[in-house]
Amino acid sequence: MKITRINVRRKPQQSRAKFTQDALMDSFVQLLLEKEAAQITIREITDLAGVGLGTFYEYFSQKEDLLALTIHHYVQRNALALQHSCETALKQNIPLKTYIHSLIHVQIEAIAEQSHLWQKLFLLERHISNIDMYQKHYLQHVHAWCFALKQHPRHTEINIEWLALNIHRISYGFISQSLMVNLEIPDWKKLEQDIQIALSGCI
Structure with a gap:
């Protein structure tokens, strides 16, 4: 439903x-x-x-409303965690590329800690969410990346909206598909390296 x-x-x-x-x-x-x-x-x-x-x-x-709210809660929490991790990363005074990679590392760590849950939430979202809800969750993460990029001192040198969209396209695609397609939990270190390689053409 x-x-x-x-x-x-x-x-x-x-x-x-x-x-x-x-x-x-x-x-x-x-x-x-x-x-x-x-x-x-x-x-x-x-x-x-x-x-x-x-x-x-x-x-x-109905039960589906609780399911949808739970998914929304975890998606929102993940997006907020990305925003909150900016402050810690910026204290290191690192280049933009390193800054982005450090934020992706934090994001992957958070999902890896609850791998089995996220695996089920990703699958469940596709089962119960219509396109409007899916797009809302997707854009929430893109906006979170826009916020994160704007915090970096070099943000004026980049197309923030374009880069935020592509960062999320790549990271979300790699993480969600790795969890949904494979029964086994992925090698997170290798997955993070693959994401960094894929992003190298955007940064």
Whole structure:
């Protein structure tokens, strides 16, 4: 079933409500590491989260909405992590090319730490997200790269939008396809080297 938009019945305004919504997402993620999404029931999610079925339906109309929100949460967190890592990289006073490679390294490290989860999230996104949602997530990362590139002192010498798009095209393509196509977790060091080689024509 393709999700055209994330339908959240109750948007958490208070910390307690946010805690409940996060608990439902965390429970789904924990179950997703053990089985396929189609096998996970709402009852299993609520039991693990320690809430009742009624509480689930206060927030979501169906399981797919929770799935879509979870994917969105992880994509958003990944994009924000890229932005936050800029400050650390800039302290090293490094050339633009090295700066970009260091940010890609941070991004790969974050995904490698949760390889099995990202493998399932990439596959799940293609199963439940329609084109509009997919494009939104894609552009979110491109914008994050635009932000990162603008922080570097040499940013005026480059076409930021073009370079940001191509960095994400290459890094996202290499990472997501390596996880989705192969059953085994990739050699992350080799994958990072391949991304750097592919990017050499853009930087």
